[in-house]
Amino acid sequence: MNGRVDAWVREEEINLTRGPSGLGFNIIGGTDQQYVSNDSGIYVSRIKENGAAALDGRLQEGDKILSVNGQDLKNLLHREAVDLFRNAGYAVSLKVQHRSQVQNGPIGNRGDGEPSGISISMMLLPVFAFTVVVAWVFMKYRPQL
Numbered sequence: 115m116n117g118r119v120d121a122w123v124r125e126e127e128i129n130l131t132r133g134p135s136g137l138g139f140n141i142i143g144g145t146d147q148q149y150v151s152n153d154s155g156i157y158v159s160r161i162k163e164n165g166a167a168a169l170d171g172r173l174q175e176g177d178k179i180l181s182v183n184g185q186d187l188k189n190l191l192h193r194e195a196v197d198l199f200r201n202a203g204y205a206v207s208l209k210v211q212h213r214s215q216v217q218n219g220p221i222g223n224r225g226d227g228e229p230s231g232i233s234i235s236m237m238l239l240p241v242f243a244f245t246v247v248v249a250w251v252f253m254k255y256r257p258q259l
Contacts, residue, residue, distance in 0.1 A: 125180065128173055128208045130166045137199065137206060138165015139173060144192030155179075156187045156195045173210060181209040 130137050142159040143149040149157045158167075158177045167173040179187055182202050187195055199206075 125209060125211050126172065128170065128210055130170055130173075130206050130208065132202075132204050132206060133166040133169075135162060135165050137202075138162045138167040138169070141179065141195060141199065142192075144190055144195055146191045146193075154189065156190070156192075173208070174212065176213050178211040178213075179208055180211055183207050 139158050139162060140160040141156050143154065143156045145154040148154050149159075156179045158173060158175050158179065161168050161173065161175055181187055182198050183206060185198060187198070190198070
């Protein structure tokens with residue numbers, strides 16, 4: 115886990131109805147405990163089974179929550195964000211930024227074995243370039259018999 119986010123694709127408005135166990139997800143992040151380096155945003159850390167978020171199905175672990183009932187979550191302490199969610203009422207509107215690739219998570223090392231996000235083609239590109247250069251040099255400077 116290297117504290118980097120590879121790619122974000124789209125934003126979505128998700129409306130949830132608070133259930134017996136709340137909204138059914140946990141959050142992490144804030145200005146006092148960044149989940150992603152250089153980003154004090156609020157992220158979904160866990161979706162609770164059979165909770166409102168799980169039953170809706172659109173909110174995913176790792177999604178960034180941009181606003182709650184129209185209130186921006188930028189530059190909030192973690193505790194302030196938690197209080198905002200707790201006081202959001204029965205019907206809650208979330209503006210969410212979904213991720214397209216694996217998020218390379220928190221600043222600390224969780225050691226959960228998530229892939230690094232580097233594709234095999236990115237690793238093979240330098241090998242291919244080196245092979246082309248070696249072949250060109252060989253063809254240009256090969257001994258004449």
